[in-house]
Amino acid sequence: MADLSVVEICAGAGGQSLGLELAGFRHVLAVELDENAAATLRENRPDWDVRLGDVADESVWAPKELPPVDLLAGGVPCPPFSIAGKQLGATDERDLFAxxxxxxxxxKPRALLLENVRGLSMPRFSAYRQHxxxxxxxxGYWSDWKLLEARDYGVPQLRPRFVLVAMRDEDAQWFEWPEKTPYPGTVGTALYEMMASKNWPGAEKWAAAANDIAPTIVGGSKKHGGADLxxxxxxxxxxxxxxxAMGVAADPPGQSDPIDYVPKLTTEMVARLQGWGDSPEYAWTFTGRKTSRYRQIGNAFPPPVARALGTAIANALNQKGQRKDLSEVEKEVRHDPLYVALKQSSVPLTEKELIKLAGExxxxxxFERRMAMLARDFVIREDDQLVGRAYQLVGFKGFIGQEGHERHVRFAELRSRIS
Known part of the structure; x- marks a missing residue:
C-alpha cells in the first residue's frame, strides 16, 4: 500500500488515530483540545506532531502552512447533535462540523472522514446534512453519509456512529463502504480473562451470564461528575x-469477593470493549487519573471501526478494487427537500410555493414546524406580502471560521468545561 498522509483534528486519545495508522496512514499532525488526551497521544506516539488547543485557532496550527495531505479526518464534538443533549446544532459553541x-x-485533501453521534442522522438535522x-x-467533492455500528466491525458494543466520507470524483469511483465483520462473542467472552485475573471465584459464572454485547459506552464531559457508564x-x-454501572473500579474483583458479586468495570475493561488491547497491534496506554482515562476511552472512536473505514478510503485513493459509476456509489439524496426549495430560490416564496417546489x-x-426547525440552524427572513407570508433563506448560523463569530466568545467563557 502506498504511503498515505493524514491530518487529524479533534483527535482525542487516539482511537481513530490508531485505526487510521493500521490502515496505512501516516500522521502529519494531530490536534486535540483536552490536555489529558493529548498526553495519551504523545505517550503512545512520541514522534508525532501533536498540537494542544482549540483546533479552530490558527495560533495552535496553521492549515495553509502544511503540505498537501491525502486525508483530513476527525471526530468533531458530539454534543451539538446528541440526542441526550439540547441538539443546538449550528448555534452550539462546540459545533465544528461545518x-x-x-x-x-x-x-484540499484527497479525502475527508468525519464521524459523529447518531443524532446527526435524525430529521432535526436533515437541512444541516444537506448544507x-x-x-x-x-x-469539488463527492460525499456520502452512513450510520455504522461498532458491533458490525469487530467491537463488542453497539456504538452507532454517523460517518461522512468525501472524495474527489476520480477517487470516489473506487470507494466502497467497508464490509461488515460482526463481533463473534459477548461482553463475557471479551472480559472473562480480566475478570478472572485476580482469582475471583465468580468470573466464569459472570462471563456465562454476560451473554450479549455492551450498550454504547458514554464517556461524558467535564460538565458532569465522575465516571459512570x-x-x-x-x-x-x-x-x-x-x-x-454506577462508577469505574480501580481493580478487577478479587478472591475475597463472593460468587454473586456484581462488579464494576475497570478502565482497562472499558478499553477492551472499545476495541483496544485484544491483540498487540491494538495495545494502547492511557495517561491521567481514572476519571480522565475513562472519559478518554469512552469518548473515542473504536480503533477497529476507524481501521475498517481507513482501509476503505485507502483502497479508493490507491484505486484498488472495482471501479464504479458514481451513481452506483451513491444515488442522489435530498436530505431536506424544503431546505433545497428555499436554497434554490433567489426571491421570497410563500408556503404554498415552497411546498410545491419541495414536492412533499x-x-x-x-410546514410551520419544519420552518421552525430550519430556523434553528439557518437565518430565514419572513415577509408579509399581499399573497401571504413569504420566506427566504438568508444564511447559515454556524461557525465556518469567521473571525467575529460569537462562537469565539462563548467558547472562551466555557473553555474550562469543554472536553
Missing part, C-alpha cells in the same frame, strides 16, 4: 449483563 467542511476547502453535502459539492437506560442494560405533502402546522 467548519471542518470549510477547512477541507482550504487544505454540508451541498457545500462539499461546491468545493451512562444514563438510566444504559445502566439498566449494564445491570442485565451483571455490571454495576404537508399541512400548514407541519
Amino acid at each position: 467548519w471542518a467542511v470549510e477547512l477541507t476547502g482550504k487544505m 454540508v453535502k451541498d457545500r462539499l459539492k461546491e468545493l 451512562g444514563p438510566t437506560r444504559a445502566k439498566k442494560a449494564w445491570r442485565a449483563l451483571g455490571v454495576d 405533502k404537508m399541512d400548514s402546522p407541519t
Whole structure:
C-alpha cells in the first residue's frame, strides 16, 4: 500500500488515530483540545506532531502552512447533535462540523472522514446534512453519509456512529463502504480473562451470564461528575449483563469477593470493549487519573471501526478494487427537500410555493414546524406580502471560521468545561 498522509483534528486519545495508522496512514499532525488526551497521544506516539488547543485557532496550527495531505479526518464534538443533549446544532459553541467542511476547502485533501453521534442522522438535522453535502459539492467533492455500528466491525458494543466520507470524483469511483465483520462473542467472552485475573471465584459464572454485547459506552464531559457508564437506560442494560454501572473500579474483583458479586468495570475493561488491547497491534496506554482515562476511552472512536473505514478510503485513493459509476456509489439524496426549495430560490416564496417546489405533502402546522426547525440552524427572513407570508433563506448560523463569530466568545467563557 502506498504511503498515505493524514491530518487529524479533534483527535482525542487516539482511537481513530490508531485505526487510521493500521490502515496505512501516516500522521502529519494531530490536534486535540483536552490536555489529558493529548498526553495519551504523545505517550503512545512520541514522534508525532501533536498540537494542544482549540483546533479552530490558527495560533495552535496553521492549515495553509502544511503540505498537501491525502486525508483530513476527525471526530468533531458530539454534543451539538446528541440526542441526550439540547441538539443546538449550528448555534452550539462546540459545533465544528461545518467548519471542518470549510477547512477541507482550504487544505484540499484527497479525502475527508468525519464521524459523529447518531443524532446527526435524525430529521432535526436533515437541512444541516444537506448544507454540508451541498457545500462539499461546491468545493469539488463527492460525499456520502452512513450510520455504522461498532458491533458490525469487530467491537463488542453497539456504538452507532454517523460517518461522512468525501472524495474527489476520480477517487470516489473506487470507494466502497467497508464490509461488515460482526463481533463473534459477548461482553463475557471479551472480559472473562480480566475478570478472572485476580482469582475471583465468580468470573466464569459472570462471563456465562454476560451473554450479549455492551450498550454504547458514554464517556461524558467535564460538565458532569465522575465516571459512570451512562444514563438510566444504559445502566439498566449494564445491570442485565451483571455490571454495576454506577462508577469505574480501580481493580478487577478479587478472591475475597463472593460468587454473586456484581462488579464494576475497570478502565482497562472499558478499553477492551472499545476495541483496544485484544491483540498487540491494538495495545494502547492511557495517561491521567481514572476519571480522565475513562472519559478518554469512552469518548473515542473504536480503533477497529476507524481501521475498517481507513482501509476503505485507502483502497479508493490507491484505486484498488472495482471501479464504479458514481451513481452506483451513491444515488442522489435530498436530505431536506424544503431546505433545497428555499436554497434554490433567489426571491421570497410563500408556503404554498415552497411546498410545491419541495414536492412533499404537508399541512400548514407541519410546514410551520419544519420552518421552525430550519430556523434553528439557518437565518430565514419572513415577509408579509399581499399573497401571504413569504420566506427566504438568508444564511447559515454556524461557525465556518469567521473571525467575529460569537462562537469565539462563548467558547472562551466555557473553555474550562469543554472536553
